[in-house]
Amino acid sequence: MSELLKIDNVTINFGGLTAVDSLNMTLTEGNIRALIGPNGAGKSTIFNLVTGIYTPSKGRIIFRGQIINKLPPHKITGRGIARTFQNIRLFSELSVIDNVKIGYHCRSRGSFIDALLRSPAIKREEAHTHERALTCLALMELADKAEEVAGNLSYGEQRRLEIARALATNPALLCLDEPAAGMNPIEKEKLANIIRKIKEMGITIFLVEHDMKFVMNLAEKVTVLDYGKIIASGTPAEVQRNPAVIEAYLGKEVV
Amino acid sequence: MDSLLTNYISPYYIKIFTLVGIYIIIALGLNFISGVTGQLSFGHAAFVSIGAYTAAILTTRLQLPFLPSLLVGGLLAAVVGILLGFPILRLTGDYLGIATLGFGEIVIVVFQNMDITGGTIGLSGIAKNTSLSLVVLVVIFTIWSMYRLENSRFGRALMAIREDEIAANVMGINITAYKIQAFGIGTFFAGIGGGLYAHMIQYLNPTDFGFSRSFEYLTFVVLGGLGSIPGTILGTTVLTLAPEFLRFVAEYRMMIYGALMVIMMIFRPRGLLGGVNLSKKIRALKNKKKTTIPSDAR
Numbered sequence: 001m002s003e004l005l006k007i008d009n010v011t012i013n014f015g016g017l018t019a020v021d022s023l024n025m026t027l028t029e030g031n032i033r034a035l036i037g038p039n040g041a042g043k044s045t046i047f048n049l050v051t052g053i054y055t056p057s058k059g060r061i062i063f064r065g066q067i068i069n070k071l072p073p074h075k076i077t078g079r080g081i082a083r084t085f086q087n088i089r090l091f092s093e094l095s096v097i098d099n100v101k102i103g104y105h106c107r108s109r110g111s112f113i114d115a116l117l118r119s120p121a122i123k124r125e126e127a128h129t130h131e132r133a134l135t136c137l138a139l140m141e142l143a144d145k146a147e148e149v150a151g152n153l154s155y156g157e158q159r160r161l162e163i164a165r166a167l168a169t170n171p172a173l174l175c176l177d178e179p180a181a182g183m184n185p186i187e188k189e190k191l192a193n194i195i196r197k198i199k200e201m202g203i204t205i206f207l208v209e210h211d212m213k214f215v216m217n218l219a220e221k222v223t224v225l226d227y228g229k230i231i232a233s234g235t236p237a238e239v240q241r242n243p244a245v246i247e248a249y250l251g252k253e254v255v
Numbered sequence: 256m257d258s259l260l261t262n263y264i265s266p267y268y269i270k271i272f273t274l275v276g277i278y279i280i281i282a283l284g285l286n287f288i289s290g291v292t293g294q295l296s297f298g299h300a301a302f303v304s305i306g307a308y309t310a311a312i313l314t315t316r317l318q319l320p321f322l323p324s325l326l327v328g329g330l331l332a333a334v335v336g337i338l339l340g341f342p343i344l345r346l347t348g349d350y351l352g353i354a355t356l357g358f359g360e361i362v363i364v365v366f367q368n369m370d371i372t373g374g375t376i377g378l379s380g381i382a383k384n385t386s387l388s389l390v391v392l393v394v395i396f397t398i399w400s401m402y403r404l405e406n407s408r409f410g411r412a413l414m415a416i417r418e419d420e421i422a423a424n425v426m427g428i429n430i431t432a433y434k435i436q437a438f439g440i441g442t443f444f445a446g447i448g449g450g451l452y453a454h455m456i457q458y459l460n461p462t463d464f465g466f467s468r469s470f471e472y473l474t475f476v477v478l479g480g481l482g483s484i485p486g487t488i489l490g491t492t493v494l495t496l497a498p499e500f501l502r503f504v505a506e507y508r509m510m511i512y513g514a515l516m517v518i519m520m521i522f523r524p525r526g527l528l529g530g531v532n533l534s535k536k537i538r539a540l541k542n543k544k545k546t547t548i549p550s551d552a553r
């Protein structure tokens with residue numbers, strides 16, 4: 001299997017703080033890779049680097065063989081990387097389906113002149129966007145909420161809507177930042193199944209999760225981050241036994 | 256057409272309705288920038304003045320026909336809007352507000368110091384080309400354009416930017432490019448409104464397009480509901496007619512506008528009609544009727 005994303009010796013500094021420190025990581029196409037670690041370890045920062053919100057102070061990010069770390073976020077999305085946010089960032093006053101349609105923006109066409117003229121071709125494009133949005137919503141079990149205002153959805157539904165919106169961009173790599181946060185065990189189980197389904201669609205998944213249990217029977221490989229550095233990497237079972245991981249998670253005293 | 260109307264309506268009312276129409280065009284332009292795209296502008300009147308002076312200079316000094324002059328005025332306002340947009344639309348919120356405010360004041364000073372605009376004395380002798388029927392046509396065109404622009408891939412991108420810039424960017428939207436386009440479209444309508452205004456009032460003075468005028472346009476939009484087309488029309492109509500018919504409103508106009516702005520921000524920041532989806536409400540009403548039929552039959 002081929003390598004999809006390569007984080008090559010990437011560092012980012014915020015003033016005096018090195019949030020990510022000389023990080024090397026390679027994601028294999030078609031896999032679920034989990035990234036875990038205590039709060040403040042630098043997990044979300046890695047997502048911000050990969051999606052172009054932050055530019056590395058040092059190092060390169062290579063996606064499908066091309067350097068992307070100098071591209072703005074919208075171009076990176078066009079290349080095939082989508083994400084969700086740890087702190088939900090929906091277009092909360094817009095309808096659920098419009099949120100997902102906006103995800104399809106980078107795969108469709110239509111200037112302001114097209115908006116005014118509404119040619120048959122543009123009408124077809126709109127109809128296609130609508131279909132596509134409904135498909136993504138159905139996959140996330142939100143089809144019946146299509147016309148609701150996004151901000152009125154429950155917390156779990158909002159998390160799923162973020163995934164639906166990200167899927168609409170037609171990604172090769174989907175980055176999920178703590179998608180199970182705030183969910184109850186039943187919702188978590190449902191989400192795990194959805195993530196498996198997305199994987200079966202051929203989409204590679206980069207999963208940040210605080211909850212170690214959640215990733216253990218989901219990911220092929222788990223990477224553990226602490227203070228911006230990788231402290232362990234391997235199968236879930238290997239990582240769970242790793243003393244450095246136990247220490248990072250439970251603190252020195254316990255070990 | 257207007258001469259026909261004067262048989263039924265007094266010239267005074269025709270003038271007021273024409274003014275309401277012109278303000279609706281201008282306010283819808285501002286609503287597109289601030290309400291739909293979420294970019295605060297305190298300099299909208301400056302773009303109105305660019306359209307007004309351009310069209311007036313073309314018709315008075317160059318004897319060009321009115322309609323092409325009007326269009327050129329709109330286009331020039333848009334070009335200036337786009338050129339200004341490049342540096343300032345990277346700013347957000349308060350900073351953008353201050354930058355647009357500064358720009359608005361600069362435009363006044365420039366017009367005051369140019370010969371072709373008549374400087375501080377102003378520009379007079381403009382022909383009365385603007386008729387109520389023309390304004391009504393332009394209002395209809397503006398509403399139609401706004402409706403189509405908002406209900407499209409383009410419009411969704413603008414609303415996404417308003418809701419959350421970072422999320423919009425990550426969804427593949429080129430934020431700056433879209434903001435600039437929105438600014439260009441909004442300032443185009445400001446310029447068109449300006450040209451119509453010039454050929455109705457027949458006299459232009461730079462001081463008529465200062466910050467207080469920009470603030471008035473913003474009040475129109477905020478009262479009705481930022482981002483709402485019917486809201487903007489309602490807000491503009493009410494706030495334009497009120498000073499004409501209520502003496503005390505005319506006397507304390509700016510004070511009342513200021514107070515209104517404060518009250519709206521506290522109690523109904525989304526405006527009178529903001530957040531109300533009229534077509535959805537109507538649809539819901541229709542559905543209700545349908546569902547009540549069986550219970551009536553019972």
Ligand SMILES: Nc1ncnc2c1ncn2[C@@H]1O[C@H](COP(=O)(O)OP(=O)(O)O)[C@@H](O)[C@H]1O
Pocket residue numbers: 014017019037038039040041042043044045046
């Ligand atoms: N834009 C920023 N400016 C300054 N510090 C930041 C910024 N983004 C993240 N950080 C810091 O980087 C560290 C890692 O944060 P983050 O990646 O959010 O952690 P995690 O997602 O693993 O909980 C934290 O100490 C955080 O305060």
Ligand SMILES: [Mg+2]
Pocket residue numbers: 043044045086
């Ligand atoms: Mg985080």
